Amino acid sequence: MIERLKRMMIKEFLQVLRDPRMLGVIFGVPLIQTLVFGYAVSTDVTDVPTAVVDRDRSPASRELVAAFTSSGHFRVVSAEGGMERAQAMLDDGSAGAVLRIDEGFAGDLEGGRTARVQLIVDGTDSNTARVVLVYANRITERFSGAVRAAPAGGVQLVHRAWFNENLESRNFFVPGIIAMLVMLVTVILTSMAVVREKEVGTIEQLLVSPITPAEFILGKTLPFAIIGYVDVLLVSLLGVFWFDVPIRGSVLLLLLATTFYLMTTLGIGLLISTACRTQQQALMMVFLVFFPFVLLSGFMFPIENMPRAVQYLTWVNPLRYFLVILRGIFLKGTGVEILWPQMAALLAMGAALLAAATLRFRKTSA
Amino acid sequence: MSPVVAAAGLGHVYGAVRALDGLSFAVAPGELYGLIGADGAGKTTALRILAGLIVPQRGSARVVGLDPADTRSGVRESLGYMPQRYSLYGDLSVAENLRFFARLFCLSRREYAERSARLLAITRLEKFAGRPAEQLSGGMYKKLALACALLHRPRVLLLDEPTNGVDPVSRLDLWELLYEFVAEGMAVVVSTPYMDEAERCHRVGLVHHGRLLLEGEPRALVAGFTDAVLQVAGAAECVEPVLERAGADVVAVAPLGGALRVVVRRGASAGLRRALAAAGAQVEPLRPNFEDLFLAQAAGGAPAGEAAA
Structure with a gap:
């Protein structure tokens, strides 16, 4: 049993490591994507071209105006000309925002009246527009605070962002990239590895040998689990040492959670492979399931904003739970006492998926 | 000796295609049994059932007395199977393929070393031990596949068209290799569409439409063939009407180079020769071979095999 399993794993490693393209997929792609996403994927908005x-x-x-530009979020591209020109610039996209200050601004301030300024933003990209408005609010608040030497009573909101003090979106994205890449790599590898045996015909030779379904499944998944770990480490190291993403929680807990998460992704890969006959079909299927997993995970869009029915759907999304765990461990430093529900969900789903895959394999092969 | 392979009334249907329709045969230890038949006759299905890859819808299969589809019975240790399709890892080398299959059957290191050395020697693949299997020629590939199927010394070896796509020299090699193991008591079932290979088997079964048409020793079967065989050369428009007029007396017609090979019912041969000669065709009598026998049988023709069966 151990002998056969060992040989099966050695064979898988030989096949994967011998294929230079495969090596690229396993190690090159995660590295490059982390670098690219780390730099490029950011919801921080800077240098919005502004017509004043x-x-x-x-x-x-x-x-x-100086308060706006010195914040770094706004860059004045036109200070002359009236509203028509500003509007034209908004239309052709050369300006992303218009700051309009009407006559009497200074007079209102001096007279202790509320001074009105208008900010028009290009709302075609709703997310960016929202961020820009938040920045503008903060700047004007600070500006009026400086003008009014002493705030006259009332409520003052003092806000602090915890866990990610500078609200850098990179800190939020890098852990997500780990989860996404590991899912993609391990699901593809597993589904391909089984389907390839079918497509080439080698599965026949395996099925007439004394190998058992359990040995076959383990031999097909353990090598990719190991590759999955290596990828998690690789991307984590890159995130921590290159992008200065903090890792405040336990690395051991991270590895344990990764184990449960890999059980689910390998199970999904195996299930796909039992349903497909060719590697092409398998690849199509991987992408068909991968996108909903990513989009409905909270990686990019908050789950709380989704319709209730879709929120229920996300309960069976392993990526959702792993993201919570990753962000908890990386940014908040939370431990198992808080993350156990997510860990339990992953473990249960992983066990169920692997069991289903083994059963299906037994049926389809016998 | 009691048979180690027994197929009894095998029946199997894929959708609308009846692959097997009551196929029965048995093979004894040390016997080389040939399943002969055209493509689509049901040979592959029969072998896959015996290998335990398909559970037959009707009938039963036994290999060394066990159900081949029962994975827990230990039958797989006694079974070697070489599919018609590519079944080795093309990206692994010759030696790595051998080692992988040896380990699947839990051979010890020593057993593996001894047997693979011997198999590499008799297949003359030693020089290519480090070469990826996908870079082997068709013949070498088949020899490697055979070596992989032989590593665990199965008592029963099932070969699905092992000589398909193999050059004549390598074909001879493959047969020599088989004879060696058969001499040691292995039972071999080999399928082939090549009639000339039938004569290499101890016993053959002619499969047609999923059924056994005829079974026996190839020589005896041919010897018992009573029809005449003619080689007919001449313009098609002269020959064809004559053959058509002869009706049921012409059992089978097959192309033979630029001419025709015509199987004629015994007794009708002299008349047909005269008619053909009159139509301006050259006619030569030929010695019947296995192919004629098969064609005559497949055409639903004469009870040619009575003597042997």
Whole structure:
């Protein structure tokens, strides 16, 4: 039993490591994607091209414009010209925002009245627009705070973002990339490895040998589980040492959670392979299931915003649970006492998926 | 000796295709049994049932007295199977393929070393031990596949068209290899569409439409063949009407080079020769061979095999 399993695993490793393209998929792609995503995938908004329409032309109005530009989020691309020009710039996309200060701005401030300024943003990209508005709010708040030397009573909101003090979206994305890449790599590898045996015909030779379904399944999954671990380590190291993503929790807990997560992804890969006859079909199927998993995981879009029915669907999404665990371990430093429900969910799903795959394999092969 | 392979009334249907329709045969230890038949006759299905890859819908299969589809019976240790399709790992070398299959059957290191050395020697693959299987020629590949199926010394070896796509020299090699193991008491079932290979088997079964048409020793079967065989050369428009007029007396017609090979019912041969000569065709009598026998049988023709059966 052990002998056969060992040989099966050695064979899988030989086949994977001998194929240079496969090596690229396993190690090159995760590295490159982490680098690219780490740099490029960011919801932080900087240097929004801004057209300023300053009709007040007072020291106060210039001060407000300076407050906008010095924040780093806005860059003035046009300070002259009226509303028509600003509107034209919004239309052709050369400006992303228009800051309009009407006459009487300085007068209102001095007179202790509420001074009105208008900010028009290009709302075609709703997310960016929302972020820009938040920045603008913060800047004007600070500006009016400085003007009003002493705040006269009332409520003042003091906000702090915990776990990610500078609200860097990279810290939020890198753990997500780990989960996504590991799922993609291990699901593809597993489904392909079994389907290839079918497609080439080698499965016949295996089926007439004394190998048992359990040995076959283990021999097909353990090598890819190991590759999955290596990928998790690789991307984590890159995130921590290159992108300075903090890792505040236990690395051991991370590895344990990875084990449960890999059980689910390998199970999915095996199930796909029992349903497909060719590697092409398997690859199509991988992508068909992969996208819903990613989109409905909370990786990009918050689950709380989804319709209730879809929220229930996300309960069977292993990526969802692993993301919570990863962000917990990386950013919050939370431990098993908080993350156990997610871990339990992954373990249960992994066990069920692997069992289903073994049963199906027994049926389809016998 | 009691048979180690027994197929009894095997029947199997794929959708609308009746692959097997009551096929029965038995093979004794040390016997080389040939399943002869055209493509689609049901040979592969029969072998896959015996290998335990398919459970037959009707009838039963026994290999060394056990159900080949029962994975727990230990039958697989006694069974070697070489599928018609590619079945080795093309990206693994010759030696790695051998080692992998040896381990699947839990051979010890020593057994593996001894047997693979011997098999590599008699298949003359030693020089290519490090070469990936996908870079072997058709003949070498089949020899390697055979070596992999022989590593665990099965008592029963099932070969599905082992000589398909193999050059004549390698074909001879393959047969020599088989004879060696058969001499040691292995039972071999080999399927082939090549009639000329039938004569290499101890016993053959002619399979047609999933049924056994005829069974016996190849020589005896041919000897018992009573029809005449003619080689007919001439313009088609002269020959064809004559053959058509002869009706049921012409059992089978097959192309033979530029001419025709015509199987004629005994007694009708002299008349047909005269008619053909009159139509301007050259006619030569030929010695019947296995193919004629098969064609005559497949055409639903004469009870040619009575003497042997």
